[in-house]
Amino acid sequence: MDEAPVTIFVCVSCRRSLGDAEESFDQPGRGLVDTLQARMRDGGHTSVTVTPVDCLAVCKRPCTVALAGADKWTYLIGDLDPNSHAEEIVAAALSFAASENGIVPWRERPNSFRKGVIARVPPISA
Numbered sequence: 001m002d003e004a005p006v007t008i009f010v011c012v013s014c015r016r017s018l019g020d021a022e023e024s025f026d027q028p029g030r031g032l033v034d035t036l037q038a039r040m041r042d043g044g045h046t047s048v049t050v051t052p053v054d055c056l057a058v059c060k061r062p063c064t065v066a067l068a069g070a071d072k073w074t075y076l077i078g079d080l081d082p083n084s085h086a087e088e089i090v091a092a093a094l095s096f097a098a099s100e101n102g103i104v105p106w107r108e109r110p111n112s113f114r115k116g117v118i119a120r121v122p123p124i125s126a
């Protein structure tokens with residue numbers, strides 16, 4: 001399967017509450033970037049770039065990622081857990097890269113992507 005270059009943008013600014021105190025939070029996107037970069041490197045998936053970004057405007061649904069590529073629909077996904085969903089994100093990104101236009105068949109989408117999809121935006125060429 002040919003894979004076109006794609007990017008996973010990961011918000012590293014989202015705050016995930018860890019308790020009632022206002023200062024009780026972590027920023028799970030930071031760890032998710034490291035995990036995804038390692039998985040792509042270790043798996044030899046050179047077609048996928050993992051890029052940290054400061055905000056994807058979905059601040060209440062960490063972790064939030066966007067899948068983007070030239071001439072592909074862009075998907076915005078939230079509610080991702082950096083530990084339990086890392087493999088699903090990798091699989092989804094590879095399916096996205098292999099797709100003609102970024103639309104991955106429903107049956108090939110991981111549950112976390114089915115539940116967490118926030119938006120999809122057509123490519124300029126559409």
Ligand code: FES
Pocket residue numbers: 011012013014015054055056057058059060064
């Ligand atoms: S801070 Fe993460 S989407 Fe806004």
